[in-house]
Amino acid sequence: MKKLLLGEQGLVVIFAVAFAVVALTVPNFLTERNMLGLLQSVVTIGIVACTMMFCLASRDFDLSVGSTVAFSGMIAVMASNASGSIVVGLVAALLCGGAVGFVNGLVIARFRINALITTLATMQIVRGFALIASDGRAVGINDPGFYQLALSKFLGIPTPIWVMAIFFIVFGFVLNRTVFGKNTLAIGGNPEASRLAGVDVSSMRIWIFALQGLVCAVAGVLLASRITSGQPNAATGLELSVISACVLGGVSLAGGRAAMTGVIVGVLIMGIAENVMNLLNIQAFYQYVVRGLILLLAVLLDNLRSAAAGRRG
Amino acid sequence: MKKLLLGEQGLVVIFAVAFAVVALTVPNFLTERNMLGLLQSVVTIGIVACTMMFCLASRDFDLSVGSTVAFSGMIAVMASNASGSIVVGLVAALLCGGAVGFVNGLVIARFRINALITTLATMQIVRGFALIASDGRAVGINDPGFYQLALSKFLGIPTPIWVMAIFFIVFGFVLNRTVFGKNTLAIGGNPEASRLAGVDVSSMRIWIFALQGLVCAVAGVLLASRITSGQPNAATGLELSVISACVLGGVSLAGGRAAMTGVIVGVLIMGIAENVMNLLNIQAFYQYVVRGLILLLAVLLDNLRSAAAGRRG
Amino acid sequence: MQDFLEFRAISKGYPGVQALADVSFSVKKGAVHGLMGENGAGKSTLIRVLSGDQSADTGDILIDGKPQRYRSVRDAFEAGVIVIHQELQLVPELTVAENLWLGRFPGKAGVIDRTRLTGVVKEKLAEIGIAIDPAAKVASLSIGERQMVEIAKAVMADARVIALDEPTSSLSSRESEILFALIDRLRAQGKVILYVSHRLDEIFRLCDSLTVLRDGKLAAHHPDISEVTRDQIIAEMVGREISNIWGFRPRERGAVRLEVRDLAGRKLRTPISFSVRQGEILGFFGLIGAGRSEMARLVYGADSRSQGTVSVDGKAVTPDSPPQSIRSGIVLCPEDRKSDGIVQGRNIEENMAISSRRHFSPFGLLQPKKEAELAERFIAKLRVRTPSRKQDIVNLSGGNQQKVILGRWLSEQGVKVLIIDEPTRGIDVGAKSEIYEILYELAGQGMAIVVISSELPEVMGITDRIMVMCEGKVAANIERADFDERRILAAALPDVAPDGANASELPNQQVQSR
Amino acid sequence: ADVKIGFIVKQPEEPWFQDEWKFADVAAKEKGFTLVKIGAEDGEKVQSAIDNLGAQGAQGFIICTPDVKLGPGIVAKAAANDLKLMTVDDRLVNADGSPIEDVPHMGISATKIGEAVGQSIVDEIKKRGWDMKDVGAIRVSYDQLPTAVDRVEGALSVLKAAGFPEANIFDAPQAKTDTEAALNAATVVLNKNAGIKKWVAVGLNDEAVLGAVRASESVGIPADSMIGVGIGGADSAINEFKKPAPTGFFGTVIISPKRHGYETALNMYEWIANGKEPEKLTLTAGQIALRDNYEQVRKDLGIE
Numbered sequence A, B: 001m002k003k004l005l006l007g008e009q010g011l012v013v014i015f016a017v018a019f020a021v022v023a024l025t026v027p028n029f030l031t032e033r034n035m036l037g038l039l040q041s042v043v044t045i046g047i048v049a050c051t052m053m054f055c056l057a058s059r060d061f062d063l064s065v066g067s068t069v070a071f072s073g074m075i076a077v078m079a080s081n082a083s084g085s086i087v088v089g090l091v092a093a094l095l096c097g098g099a100v101g102f103v104n105g106l107v108i109a110r111f112r113i114n115a116l117i118t119t120l121a122t123m124q125i126v127r128g129f130a131l132i133a134s135d136g137r138a139v140g141i142n143d144p145g146f147y148q149l150a151l152s153k154f155l156g157i158p159t160p161i162w163v164m165a166i167f168f169i170v171f172g173f174v175l176n177r178t179v180f181g182k183n184t185l186a187i188g189g190n191p192e193a194s195r196l197a198g199v200d201v202s203s204m205r206i207w208i209f210a211l212q213g214l215v216c217a218v219a220g221v222l223l224a225s226r227i228t229s230g231q232p233n234a235a236t237g238l239e240l241s242v243i244s245a246c247v248l249g250g251v252s253l254a255g256g257r258a259a260m261t262g263v264i265v266g267v268l269i270m271g272i273a274e275n276v277m278n279l280l281n282i283q284a285f286y287q288y289v290v291r292g293l294i295l296l297l298a299v300l301l302d303n304l305r306s307a308a309a310g311r312r313g
Numbered sequence C: 001m002q003d004f005l006e007f008r009a010i011s012k013g014y015p016g017v018q019a020l021a022d023v024s025f026s027v028k029k030g031a032v033h034g035l036m037g038e039n040g041a042g043k044s045t046l047i048r049v050l051s052g053d054q055s056a057d058t059g060d061i062l063i064d065g066k067p068q069r070y071r072s073v074r075d076a077f078e079a080g081v082i083v084i085h086q087e088l089q090l091v092p093e094l095t096v097a098e099n100l101w102l103g104r105f106p107g108k109a110g111v112i113d114r115t116r117l118t119g120v121v122k123e124k125l126a127e128i129g130i131a132i133d134p135a136a137k138v139a140s141l142s143i144g145e146r147q148m149v150e151i152a153k154a155v156m157a158d159a160r161v162i163a164l165d166e167p168t169s170s171l172s173s174r175e176s177e178i179l180f181a182l183i184d185r186l187r188a189q190g191k192v193i194l195y196v197s198h199r200l201d202e203i204f205r206l207c208d209s210l211t212v213l214r215d216g217k218l219a220a221h222h223p224d225i226s227e228v229t230r231d232q233i234i235a236e237m238v239g240r241e242i243s244n245i246w247g248f249r250p251r252e253r254g255a256v257r258l259e260v261r262d263l264a265g266r267k268l269r270t271p272i273s274f275s276v277r278q279g280e281i282l283g284f285f286g287l288i289g290a291g292r293s294e295m296a297r298l299v300y301g302a303d304s305r306s307q308g309t310v311s312v313d314g315k316a317v318t319p320d321s322p323p324q325s326i327r328s329g330i331v332l333c334p335e336d337r338k339s340d341g342i343v344q345g346r347n348i349e350e351n352m353a354i355s356s357r358r359h360f361s362p363f364g365l366l367q368p369k370k371e372a373e374l375a376e377r378f379i380a381k382l383r384v385r386t387p388s389r390k391q392d393i394v395n396l397s398g399g400n401q402q403k404v405i406l407g408r409w410l411s412e413q414g415v416k417v418l419i420i421d422e423p424t425r426g427i428d429v430g431a432k433s434e435i436y437e438i439l440y441e442l443a444g445q446g447m448a449i450v451v452i453s454s455e456l457p458e459v460m461g462i463t464d465r466i467m468v469m470c471e472g473k474v475a476a477n478i479e480r481a482d483f484d485e486r487r488i489l490a491a492a493l494p495d496v497a498p499d500g501a502n503a504s505e506l507p508n509q510q511v512q513s514r
Numbered sequence D: 001a002d003v004k005i006g007f008i009v010k011q012p013e014e015p016w017f018q019d020e021w022k023f024a025d026v027a028a029k030e031k032g033f034t035l036v037k038i039g040a041e042d043g044e045k046v047q048s049a050i051d052n053l054g055a056q057g058a059q060g061f062i063i064c065t066p067d068v069k070l071g072p073g074i075v076a077k078a079a080a081n082d083l084k085l086m087t088v089d090d091r092l093v094n095a096d097g098s099p100i101e102d103v104p105h106m107g108i109s110a111t112k113i114g115e116a117v118g119q120s121i122v123d124e125i126k127k128r129g130w131d132m133k134d135v136g137a138i139r140v141s142y143d144q145l146p147t148a149v150d151r152v153e154g155a156l157s158v159l160k161a162a163g164f165p166e167a168n169i170f171d172a173p174q175a176k177t178d179t180e181a182a183l184n185a186a187t188v189v190l191n192k193n194a195g196i197k198k199w200v201a202v203g204l205n206d207e208a209v210l211g212a213v214r215a216s217e218s219v220g221i222p223a224d225s226m227i228g229v230g231i232g233g234a235d236s237a238i239n240e241f242k243k244p245a246p247t248g249f250f251g252t253v254i255i256s257p258k259r260h261g262y263e264t265a266l267n268m269y270e271w272i273a274n275g276k277e278p279e280k281l282t283l284t285a286g287q288i289a290l291r292d293n294y295e296q297v298r299k300d301l302g303i304e
C-alpha cells in the first residue's frame, strides 16, 4: 500500500482514490453520459497538453496556444467555406497552426529570445489575425458535414475523445521510446550537457514548437466543429489551463521531468473539478475559490508523497 | 557611441532613441498633458513591477497580483465605507494585500509547492473573495476624500505618479544597495548555494511575496481612488503585463538578473505602445498585432545588443 | 611514430582575458600527453577548442595531418574527438545509459532500441570495471559515480582523440586506478589522449609527453617526460620553486571546540561521534560514497538531522540550519562547487561577500567599499586569476572558482569550526601550498578545522589526525604519529582482502553500487 | 417528477447576470423547481455545461450565449441531451446570420439600447444649447465583442442622424472591458484633442463610460461639459448618482434583469411541467435613468 502511494505512479493512485470518492458521493457523476460529457470537455486541454508537455520538459514555455487554437479553427471554417471542401479547410488549418508554431520556434531558438515574451507576443499577434480575418465575429460553418468531425461516434464514443486518446498514446510513446523524446528531456534537464553531447538543441526546439502549433490546429478544428463555428475569441486563457494541467501532472517547469500518465491525470483533475462543481451547483463566485483550493490540494498531496518518497524537489 | 549602445545601459539608450523618434513623428505625443496621462496609465503596472522584479529575480513567479490589486482595492473601499475613516480603509487594504502575499510565500517556501501553481490558485481564490465580498458588484466610495489620493497633485504632477516614482527609487535602492537585494539575486542565481552560504532562503521568499502583496495593495488603493470605486473585476490580466514589462526590462525568468532601470524602461515601453497606438488611431484588431510586434522588437533589439557585447544569453 | 594531433598557433580571447596566445604543439599516436598549468592558464579553453564547443580566434587543429574545420561539437565528434569536460556534463533526469548514448541514441526510425541502450552500456561498464546500474537515474548517483559515468563516455564513443579535463578531481585513489588502467588500454589501442591534471603523481604515472601552459602561452613542451623532474615542472608552471608543498607545522591543541554526538540523518544511518580541539586539523578520508560529505552536511545543518547533537565550545547548535551554524561559528565549504558553491550570474565580489557582508552592513545597507576591499584582499591572497573583481564567476576557470568559494569562508568572521570538503579540488600546486599555509595559520589562531579529502597524500600531509570512513561508519581514528598508508587504505576498503592488499593491487575491484 | 432547469450565462461575474440568476431563483422558489446556474464563458464551456445538465437530469435550460453564432451547436447539443431550450438577452443565429426562430427568446436588441443612449445624449446636447460642431464624442470600443459594436453603433447612428459631425467622433479602444482600460484609452483621446472643450461618451456598458468620465475629470474638464451615458444601471452607475455633486456621468439605460430572469425561468417551468410552450419572441426595452429619477425608474422596472 505504502509502496503504491509513494512509487512513481503515486499521483495516479491518489487520483484513483479521489475519483472513487467523488464517484460514490456526487450524484449523477458516474453515469455513462456524464463521463462522456466530462471527457469531451477536456478534449482541447488534453490534446494541447500533449505537446505542451514537450515544451515544458525542454524548459520552454508556450503562451500562444489559445490564440493558435482559435486562429486555426477560424481558418478551417473560413477555408472550407470558401473552397467548399472540408479537406481543404483542414489542411489550411494545419498549415497555419504549424506555421505559427514554427515561427515561435524559429524566433526562440535562432534569435534566442525568451520564450515567454515571444509566445506572449505571438499570442497577441495571432489573436489579432483571427479577429482581423473574421472582423471580430464568429464565422458559421456552411457545410454540415463539418459538424460530423465532432458529432460522429465510434463504438459509442465521440470522435474527439478518440482523437485525444490517440494523442495520449502517441505522445506518451514519443516521450519515452524515441530519440526525440529523450532529447527533449535531456535539453530540459541540462541544455549545456545536451549541446556538448551533440544534440542539435536549436532545431529540437523549433520542432517542438512547430509540433505544438500543429497539435493546436487539430484541437482548433475539433473545437470549431464542436461549437459549429469559428470563433475569434475561442480558447482565451487556454494556455494557463494547459500549463496547470501539465504541472499538476508532475511536469517540471525547470525542465527535464515529464510523464504522460501524469499529464493525463492533471487534465482529468481539471475536468473533474469543473464537472463536479457544476453537478453540485456550487455558486459561481465560490467556484473560483474551490478551483484554487483543488489546485493547491492536488500539488500539496503530490509533494507530500514525493517528500515521503525521499525524492528531491 | 558604440560603447553607449552596448554598455550596461544599452537598453536605456535604445529606449531614449525610440522615444525621441516617437516624440518627433507622432503628433500630440510630447505634450505635458499626454505625458502625464501616459504616466498615470502605467501606475498600476509600474508599482507592481517593482516587487515582481524581486520575485522573478529570486526565480519565483507571481500570477496572483491582478486579483490582489482588485481585492485590496475592494477592501479599502468597503472598510473605509464601513468605518467612515479612509485611514482604516488603507490599513485594512494593506493588511489584506500583505496577508495574501504572506500566504503565497508560506505555501511556496515552506511546503515547497511550485510558485506558478500556488499563485495560479491564489489568483482564483482571491478573485473569488473579491467577488464574494462585493457580491460581484462595484462598490462606490462614500467619502469623496478618498478620490483625493489619486486626484491631488504636487508640483503639478498627480500623486499616483509620485508614488510610482518613489517606489522606483526605493526598490532600485533595495535591489542594489541592500543585503536583501543581493540575497534576492543570489537566490535566483543558485538557491542551493545561497542556502549553504547562510542565506535564509525560505524566509527571504516569504518576505518577497509578502512585500509583493503589500505593494499590490498600494496599487489597488490608488486604482480604486482613480476609478472612484472598488471593482471586483479590476486588473484582470495584470500579471502578464507586469511580467512582460519586467522581462522586457531584462529581468531573467531564470532568476539572478534584474535592474530597476530596465524595469522602468519596460514599463514605459508598454505604456508608450498603447498610448501611441491610440494617438495614431490604429484599429483595435490591428493593435493586437502591433502590440505583439513591439514586444518582439524590443527584446530582439536588446538581444542583438547584448550578443554584440559578447554577453551570454 | 608521426604526430597525430597538432595545435598550430591557437589563440583565443575573452573580454579582458587572452585565454590562449599562439599555442602550438603536437602529440604522437598512442601517446598520453599531459597538459599542466596554473588555474586559469588556459587548459580547459584549449580543450574546449578541440571539442568544437568554442572556436579559436586564430590557428588550426590538425588530426592525422588534416586541418579540421569543424564548427560544432557534432563535427568534432565525427572527426573522432571526444572530450570529457572539467565540469560534469550529465543530465540528472536521465539514466546512466541514456546519458552515455546522448546525442547518438541507437535505434531505427527515431525509436530507441532499448535492448541495445542498456545492453551495450552494461557490457562496456563491466569491461572497464565500473559497477553502476545502467538504468539508474544520474540524479541518484554521488559525484564520484557521476565522474565515472563521464569517463565511460570516452569508452563508449570509440574516438581517435580523447581529452580528459581533470577527470580525477573528484575521484579517490581506487577509482583513479580504474581510470589509469583504462587509459593504459586506450593508449595501447593507439589513441591520442590529452590529459589535464594538477596532480603531478598522475602525470608521471600516465604521461609520455607534457605541455605546460602559463598565462595562455606555451611555457614548455616536453616530448619525453622522462627527461623532466617534478621541481622543473612546478617552476615552469608557477614561476618559482616550491620545495615542500605540505609545509606541515605542529601546533598546540587546546580544549574541545567541536563536539559531535550520535549524529545521524537520512543518508547517514549509523550514528557518528567525534570531537575536534582548538588548533587541531582533523582529516576525513574514505572512498567515494563513504559518507564523508553527508557527515559534513549534517554537522553544518545543510541536511536535517534525525538524531544527535552538535556543539561548539560546549554550546549546542540548534536548530540545524546553515544560518544557525554560521552564527554558532561553524562554516562548510562544500565539495560540489557548481551546484552548491558558486552563485551563477553574480560577480566575484558578490560571491565572496555573500555571507560575511552581514558583519559590515549596518541595517542591511551595503558598504561597497568594504566589499571591494575584501574581494581584492582575497583575490590577491589566493591568487585568483581574473581581469577584475566584477567578473561573473561563471567566466572563471574551475580552479579559480574554487578559490573564490574558499575566499567566501576565509573572509567570514567569528569562525570557530571550518569544515572543508575537498579543499584543493582542481587547484594548482602553487595555490595549494598557499591554502595549506592559510589553514595552519587559522588553526594556529585556535580554529578547529575538518578537512575532507580523497587525496591520501594530502590528508596525510596536512592533518594532525585522520578519521577513516567506510560505508557510512567510522572505520579508524589515527593520530599523526601513527600515519601509515597501508593501514589507512585498509580501513577505507569495505572488505579487507587477506594480507593487507592495498588499493593499487585492487584496481578492478568493483565500486560499491547503490 | 422533480423539475430541474439550467440557467447558463456567458459572464457570471457581471452584476447583470447575477441579477438574472437572482430573479430566476425567485421563480424557482415560487414553483418549487431546482435551478442549476452555470457560467460558460466560451463555446467549449457551453458544450460541457449542456452535457452536464443532461447528465444531472435537467429537463430544460435557458441560456445567454457567449456568441450568437454558437446557435446550431447549442440547438444540436440540447436536442442530443433531450433538453428544452430558451434563450435570453442574445438571440441565436444560423451560420448565415439569420435568427434561429424556433428557439423561444426573450431579449433586448443591442442596437435598440444603443439608440436609446444616443437619443438621450442628443436631447441633452440640445437642452444645454451646445453646438454639435464644438462637441467631441468618445467611442469607448471593444470591437471583438459583437454586442458591444452593435450598442455603440446604435448610439452613434442617432447622433449622426441628429447632425453630429462624423469627424468629431473618436475611437478609444479598450484593451480590456474594465474601467481602468477605458480610462486610459479615453485619456489619450482627450489629450490628443485638447482643443475640444465639450464631450459626450458612449460605450458598451457603464464601466466603459465611467472610464471616459474619469478621464475627463483627470484632464480638468468640468462635469457640466461632459455627457456620458452608460448601459446597464447596476451599482457602478448608481454609485455615480449617489455622489454629492453631479459628475459627467449623465445617465444610464437601465435594462431590467427581472423579467429576463424571472419570466424566462417561469416560462421554462410551465413548458416542462404543463407543456405550455412559451412565446417565440419577447422583446423588452431599456429605460433611461438620470441622476434625479433613477430610483423611480428602478422601482418601475421592479429592481430593488
Ligand SMILES: Nc1ncnc2c1ncn2[C@@H]1O[C@H](COP(=O)(O)OP(=O)(O)OP(=O)(O)O)[C@@H](O)[C@H]1O
Pocket (backbone or CB within 6 Å): C014, C015, C017, C018, C019, C037, C038, C039, C040, C041, C042, C043, C044, C045, C046, C086, C385, C386, C394, C395, C396, C397, C398, C399, C400, C426, C428
Ligand atoms: N567564457 C569566458 N568568459 C571570460 N573569460 C573566460 C571565459 N572562459 C574562460 N575565461 C578565462 O580564460 C582563462 C583561461 O581559463 P581556463 O578555464 O582555460 O583555465 P584552466 O587552465 O582550465 O584553469 P583551471 O585549472 O582552474 O581549470 C581564465 O582566465 C578564465 O577566467
Ligand SMILES: Nc1ncnc2c1ncn2[C@@H]1O[C@H](COP(=O)(O)OP(=O)(O)OP(=O)(O)O)[C@@H](O)[C@H]1O
Pocket (backbone or CB within 6 Å): C139, C140, C141, C142, C143, C144, C145, C170, C267, C286, C287, C288, C289, C290, C291, C292, C293, C294, C295, C335, C454, C472, C514
Ligand atoms: N544523490 C544521492 N542520492 C541518494 N543517496 C546518495 C546521494 N549521494 C550520495 N548518497 C549516499 O550517501 C552516501 C555518502 O555519499 P557521499 O558522496 O557523501 O560520500 P563521500 O564520502 O563524501 O564521498 P565523495 O567523495 O563522493 O563525496 C553514499 O553511500 C550514498 O549511498
Ligand SMILES: O[C@@H]1[C@@H](O)[C@@H](O)CO[C@H]1O
Pocket (backbone or CB within 6 Å): D014, D016, D089, D090, D147, D205, D232
Ligand atoms: O452582454 C450583455 C450583458 O452585459 C447584459 O447587458 C445583457 O445583455 C448582454 O448581451
Ligand SMILES: [Mg+2]
Pocket (backbone or CB within 6 Å): C043, C044, C045, C086, C165, C397, C398, C399
Ligand atoms: Mg580548467
Ligand SMILES: [Mg+2]
Pocket (backbone or CB within 6 Å): C292, C293, C294, C335, C421, C452
Ligand atoms: Mg564527498
